[in-house]
Amino acid sequence: MAELGALSLPLAFFLPLLTALAAFLLGARQAPWLAGIGALATVAAVADAVRRVAAHGPQAYHLGGWAPPLGVELYADGLAALMLAMTAAVALAVTAYAGAYLHGQGQAAERFWPLWLVQWAALNGTFLSADLFNLYVMLELVTLTAVPLVAMAGDRASLGAAMRYLLLALIASLAYLLGVALLYGGTGTLHLREVGELAGAGGPTAVAAALVTAGLLLKAAIFPLHAWLAPAHSSAPAPASAALSALVAQAGVYLVLRLWLWAFPALLSPVVGWGLGGLGAASVLYGSLQALRQSRLKPVIAYSTVAQLGYPLLLLPLAAVPAAASQAWQGAAYFIVAHGLAKAGAFLAAGNVYYSLGHDRLAGLRGLAPELSASVLALGLAWVSLMGLPPTAGFLAKWQLLSGALAGGQWPWAVVVVLGGLLAAGYGFRVLATAHAAAPPGGPVGRPARRLPWRMAATPLLLALAVYLLGVSAVPALRLLGQGAPEALG
Amino acid sequence: MGLAFDLLLAGGLLGLALQVVASRGLFRSVVLFIALGLLMALAWARLAAPDLALAEAAIGAGLTGALLLSAYRALQPAEEAADPGPAALPRWGALAAAVLSGALVAALGWAALGLEAPAASAGREALARLGESGVKSPLTGVLLGFRAIDTLAEVVVLLVAFLGARVVAEPLQRAGPGPSAPGSGEPVLTAPLLRLVVPMGVIVAGYLLWSGGHQPGGAFQAGAVLAALGVLLRLTGRLQPAAATSPAERLALVGGIVLFSAIGLAGAGTASAVLAYPEAWAYPLILAIETGLAVAIALPLTLLFSGSAGLRWRER
Numbered sequence: 001m002a003e004l005g006a007l008s009l010p011l012a013f014f015l016p017l018l019t020a021l022a023a024f025l026l027g028a029r030q031a032p033w034l035a036g037i038g039a040l041a042t043v044a045a046v047a048d049a050v051r052r053v054a055a056h057g058p059q060a061y062h063l064g065g066w067a068p069p070l071g072v073e074l075y076a077d078g079l080a081a082l083m084l085a086m087t088a089a090v091a092l093a094v095t096a097y098a099g100a101y102l103h104g105q106g107q108a109a110e111r112f113w114p115l116w117l118v119q120w121a122a123l124n125g126t127f128l129s130a131d132l133f134n135l136y137v138m139l140e141l142v143t144l145t146a147v148p149l150v151a152m153a154g155d156r157a158s159l160g161a162a163m164r165y166l167l168l169a170l171i172a173s174l175a176y177l178l179g180v181a182l183l184y185g186g187t188g189t190l191h192l193r194e195v196g197e198l199a200g201a202g203g204p205t206a207v208a209a210a211l212v213t214a215g216l217l218l219k220a221a222i223f224p225l226h227a228w229l230a231p232a233h234s235s236a237p238a239p240a241s242a243a244l245s246a247l248v249a250q251a252g253v254y255l256v257l258r259l260w261l262w263a264f265p266a267l268l269s270p271v272v273g274w275g276l277g278g279l280g281a282a283s284v285l286y287g288s289l290q291a292l293r294q295s296r297l298k299p300v301i302a303y304s305t306v307a308q309l310g311y312p313l314l315l316l317p318l319a320a321v322p323a324a325a326s327q328a329w330q331g332a333a334y335f336i337v338a339h340g341l342a343k344a345g346a347f348l349a350a351g352n353v354y355y356s357l358g359h360d361r362l363a364g365l366r367g368l369a370p371e372l373s374a375s376v377l378a379l380g381l382a383w384v385s386l387m388g389l390p391p392t393a394g395f396l397a398k399w400q401l402l403s404g405a406l407a408g409g410q411w412p413w414a415v416v417v418v419l420g421g422l423l424a425a426g427y428g429f430r431v432l433a434t435a436h437a438a439a440p441p442g443g444p445v446g447r448p449a450r451r452l453p454w455r456m457a458a459t460p461l462l463l464a465l466a467v468y469l470l471g472v473s474a475v476p477a478l479r480l481l482g483q484g485a486p487e488a489l490g
Numbered sequence: 491m492g493l494a495f496d497l498l499l500a501g502g503l504l505g506l507a508l509q510v511v512a513s514r515g516l517f518r519s520v521v522l523f524i525a526l527g528l529l530m531a532l533a534w535a536r537l538a539a540p541d542l543a544l545a546e547a548a549i550g551a552g553l554t555g556a557l558l559l560s561a562y563r564a565l566q567p568a569e570e571a572a573d574p575g576p577a578a579l580p581r582w583g584a585l586a587a588a589v590l591s592g593a594l595v596a597a598l599g600w601a602a603l604g605l606e607a608p609a610a611s612a613g614r615e616a617l618a619r620l621g622e623s624g625v626k627s628p629l630t631g632v633l634l635g636f637r638a639i640d641t642l643a644e645v646v647v648l649l650v651a652f653l654g655a656r657v658v659a660e661p662l663q664r665a666g667p668g669p670s671a672p673g674s675g676e677p678v679l680t681a682p683l684l685r686l687v688v689p690m691g692v693i694v695a696g697y698l699l700w701s702g703g704h705q706p707g708g709a710f711q712a713g714a715v716l717a718a719l720g721v722l723l724r725l726t727g728r729l730q731p732a733a734a735t736s737p738a739e740r741l742a743l744v745g746g747i748v749l750f751s752a753i754g755l756a757g758a759g760t761a762s763a764v765l766a767y768p769e770a771w772a773y774p775l776i777l778a779i780e781t782g783l784a785v786a787i788a789l790p791l792t793l794l795f796s797g798s799a800g801l802r803w804r805e806r
Contacts, residue, residue, distance in 0.1 A: 018748070064635060065761065069611070133637075137640050152657055189612055
């Protein structure tokens with residue numbers, strides 16, 4: 001019998017999947033406790049995986065006992081473990097929040113639970129899989145669960161947004177798959193690190209890398225492939241928005257980093273690095289400017305996702321510069337974690353606003369801070385991290401990126417980081433200022449605020465607090481990140 | 491002779507693809523798309539991939555075609571009112587798309603022609619070590635053995651597709667095609683033909699399932715045949731759309747995946763790892779999983795065509 005040590009890796013995929021199947025079989029009404037139990041079991045598996053990586057270094061698990069290239073390997077290094085842990089925290093919040101939200105909004109939870117839990121399983125699979133084709137299958141599952149979550153409101157706007165998302169995401173999947181087929185044709189293997197060793201930097205590899213990257217950038221909504229994100233993420237129900245922005249879109253960014261650093265490092269020339277970093281920078285600036293122009297809360301947060309997803313790409317031009325690599329690497333990885341937690345908190349807080357008032361128009365938020373104090377507080381706390389102010393995880397991440405950029409002598413990226421933070425302050429304070437403004441004469445417009453269940457009020461606050469905890473002490477997370485990092489970056 | 495046939499096939503594929511995109515009427519495009527799927531199946535057969543040929547013909551041409559036709563019918567009333575033809579792209583847009591696609595094809599062709607076959611590949615290793623997988627068909631060995639996780643996830647994709655379709659379709663409260671009250675107006679031969687075709691279809695599906703162990707066939711092909719039977723029964727009104735998924739249907743939809751996962755996880759104790767089979771039991775376990783999967787493939791496909799949450803036998 002093989003050692004059962006890394007069994008928590010496959011369990012991180014199978015536990016949410018089986019919970020989803022059971023939730024579909026029994027129905028949400030018969031077993032409302034099911035999702036919670038499945039979520040706790042998954043968190044336990046993830047915690048075990050993280051503990052093992054932290055204590056013993058990277059963990060590999062050969063599914064079916066078949067070593068690559070024949071079989072599929074699950075591989076957890078520090079980066080993957082960090083993503084699993086962030087996903088578990090966000091997923092726990094989404095699971096705790098969704099029941100009350102959907103019930104209160106009169107939306108059918110019947111379809112939500114299986115879709116969401118399959119999505120969690122596929123996200124864990126995406127972070128763990130070291131096989132390019134298996135990654136395609138997992139990404140496909142992530143996308144196909146995300147689209148119906150967008151469409152759940154069932155109105156014209158959300159159906160249109162879901163349709164556009166579906167079509168673009170399928171094109172992205174096909175581009176990715178074409179690239180993977182070329183890579184297999186050239187190397188005879190699908191294993192991430194073996195491809196990295198065998199592919200080289202020839203023409204076919206470059207074409208394959210371009211296709212794969214284009215597909216992933218579309219899934220991550222990086223400028224100029226961002227157009228689908230804001231309508232899709234703002235028309236989904238709030239818990240789904242949180243999962244989509246904090247996890248689904250970030251999985252695309254994660255894979256861009258994973259593939260360029262592990263599978264195509266030979267191709268990462270300064271020109272390519274600057275090109276990809278430039279797209280990231282354009283995302284940061286364009287997304288922020290769009291966020292400033294929105295008149296509703298959820299689109300502001302959604303455009304802020306477009307902006308924030310650009311930052312991790314700034315690692316790519318810095319990865320090849322020895323003086324900058326290590327700090328930029330820590331900054332980029334920590335950024336994904338910080339953004340995931342803060343963005344999920346922000347979307348859940350926005351969900352509270354929507355739940356309570358029945359709308360999320362910024363103009364209608366005046367004078368409502370007293371009723372929604374906990375949610376507005378959570379929104380504000382999360383935003384401090386998105387702006388990159390201390391003592392948050394967002395600050396530490398941006399600080400590392402900034403120091404890396406300056407140490408590497410590539411000051412344009414530093415300018416982008418600072419400018420992005422200022423713009424985030426702009427669109428953040430615009431929302432907060434309205435929420436704290438005095439009520440218009442005659443009291444707030446619209447119907448009186450609806451009372452929030454305590455669970456919905458508490459969840460975004462807890463997420464925001466997690467961002468501060470990670471801002472106070474980054475040492476455990478950064479030590480974890482060091483496990484199995486590429487040599488140039490460690 | 492072979493070359494001439496291949497050239498004809500390739501030319502036909504390109505011509506049909508062009509017609510699918512460029513033809514004026516939606517209906518024409520759909521029909522041509524089905525023809526394209528059938529030619530594609532021939533191409534797979536010429537490439538010595540009979541498994542893919544079977545799947546392409548059954549799913550790519552057959553079931554996808556049926557889905558497209560049923561979607562076309564749902565669009566009909568809207569189209570009769572004012573038939574503007576397909577939405578016209580501005581000329582520059584079409585040109586830009588054509589140039590980009592052309593560049594993509596050229597880059598792909600150049601990259602593919604420049605590839606040197608690697609000395610060793612996962613595919614060749616799979617052929618060499620097929621004996622260890624417990625089955626004799628390379629494809630089943632890869633799908634249920636070496637890369638079982640991909641197959642498991644792909645069947646989950648079908649379940650997710652069904653759930654997604656329900657999310658979108660439920661507010662419409664409208665089922666797909668087919669007579670709501672069959673029987674009186676139907677052609678005389680329908681009933682006797684069904685009595686012949688349906689049992690034959692079930693036998694064919696069973697044969698495909700069993701043959702997957704040593705030759706082309708397996709869960710996907712068997713599931714497609716079963717789904718085709720479902721479509722037939724639905725179109726002739728033997729199966730009626732239902733607004734809710736019955737417990738039995740729920741079990742059929744997830745049973746195969748649950749069985750696959752359970753046997754897979756048990757592998758950590760009974761064999762070397764998760765998704766490994768105990769050596770002596772590999773073949774029977776794989777056959778059991780394939781049976782469950784065939785049902786888990788057939789039912790969502792039928793339900794997608796039916797456009798309903800469930801199906802009920804017509805009351806007599």
